[in-house]
Amino acid sequence: xxxxxxxxxxxxxxxxxxxxxxxxxxxxxxxxxxxxxxxxxxxxxxxxxxxxxxxxxxxxxxxxxxxxxxxxxxxxxxxxxxxxxxxxxxxxxxxxxxxxxxxxxxx
Numbered sequence: 645x646x647x648x649x650x651x652x653x654x655x656x657x658x659x660x661x662x663x664x665x666x667x668x669x670x671x672x673x674x675x676x677x678x679x680x681x682x683x684x685x686x687x688x689x690x691x692x693x694x695x696x697x698x699x700x701x702x703x704x705x706x707x708x709x710x711x712x713x714x715x716x717x718x719x720x721x722x723x724x725x726x727x728x729x730x731x732x733x734x735x736x737x738x739x740x741x742x743x744x745x746x747x748x749x750x751x
Contacts, residue, residue, distance in 0.1 A: 650710035655681060655696040658708060662715075662736035670740035677701050677743075686726040695726065706739060715739045 650658075659681075663671055677699040684707065685692050699706035704717045707726070714733030718726050 647711065649693060650696065650708055652681060652683070652696060655698065655708045659698055659736065665735070666737045666740055669744060670737060673740050673744055673747075674699060674736070677706070684720065684726055685724065692725065701743060709733075 663674060666674070679697065679700050681696045681698050683694050684697050684705065686695050686707075688711065695707045695709060697705040697707040701717065704719050705726070706715055706717050708714075709716045712733045715736055715738075716734065717739060720726050
């Protein structure tokens with residue numbers, strides 16, 4: 645099957661499904677950082693494509709990377725464009741676990 649970009653509805657479904665596998669603490673963390681999903685440009689190679697951000701943590705956005713089929717955290721550039729520097733294939737539970745650990749280290 646040929647690749648195609650994820651739709652808004654698909655990303656919403658993925659978020660809902662993956663939150664079911666999260667712990668109560670992880671779900672609470674997500675509710676604190678959750679944003680209305682928004683479509684953002686991402687530079688892949690020499691092309692601008694789009695992904696959906698679903699949460700914001702400080703200056704980073706959590707988005708579904710539909711090529712790698714996983715969640716990633718990244719800072720948009722000054723132009724608002726995400727750079728496709730990562731190759732993460734993280735599930736929501738893994739990203740939220742990392743964020744909770746980061747918060748615990750700051751305390």
